[in-house]
Amino acid sequence: MESVKLICIVCPQGCHLEGVKEGDSLTIKGGCKRGKEYAYKEITAPCRLVTTTIPVRGGVVARLPVRTSAPFPKKKIRELMMFLKSLEVQAPIERGAIVVNDILGERGIHLLAARTVALDGKSSGKS
Ligand code: SF4
Known part of the structure; x- marks a missing residue:
């Protein structure tokens, strides 16, 4: 027991x-x-909401805050963080947009943008 x-x-x-x-x-x-x-x-089957930031190209800020749409299996969080290290998105992106569907094969758990990031006018190709 x-x-x-x-x-x-x-x-x-x-x-x-x-x-x-x-x-x-x-x-x-x-x-x-x-x-x-x-x-x-x-x-x-312990789970946790995961929040972090990932790089965003061409945005008014350098990093995009992201979060899982639902609690994610705790035993796979290390694997998730390794995967997120390799991820980069392109601005513009809207708050609530799905960055990755069914992340790491977890059906119904998506990675969501936690804020809106507008295009940075300076990075529009004019230099
Ligand atoms: S939900 Fe609230 S009342 Fe129910 S066991 Fe948890 S802490 Fe106690």
């Missing part, structure tokens, strides 16, 4: 929860239904 203690972050109550693993079964002790769902997911 293995026990995992965690604090629920679903609402401000911050209840203490405990997951008890016995063989293939996982029982969540404490909390409400939403808290139990959170604890089950956190123990079996």
Whole structure:
């Protein structure tokens, strides 16, 4: 038997929860239904929203803030960060635009632009 203690972050109550693993079964002790769902997911398949910045060519700023559209599997976040290091986008780009669909094969999880970046007039080819 293995026990995992965690604090629920679903609402401000911050209840203490405990997951008890016995063989293939996982029982969540404490909390409400939403808290139990959170604890089950956190123990079996933890996910996190990922935010970072990537380079943007020809924009009024050099980097574009991006975020995942939904929590991303924690076990693949290192791979995601390596992938994002190789990514670059071209201005202009609108806030909310999808930069990458189904990122790293995660269906329904997209990489989104978190702000609008307009074209930089200076980089329009006139020099
Ligand atoms: S278990 Fe329920 S009441 Fe407690 S923090 Fe989580 S969501 Fe809120």
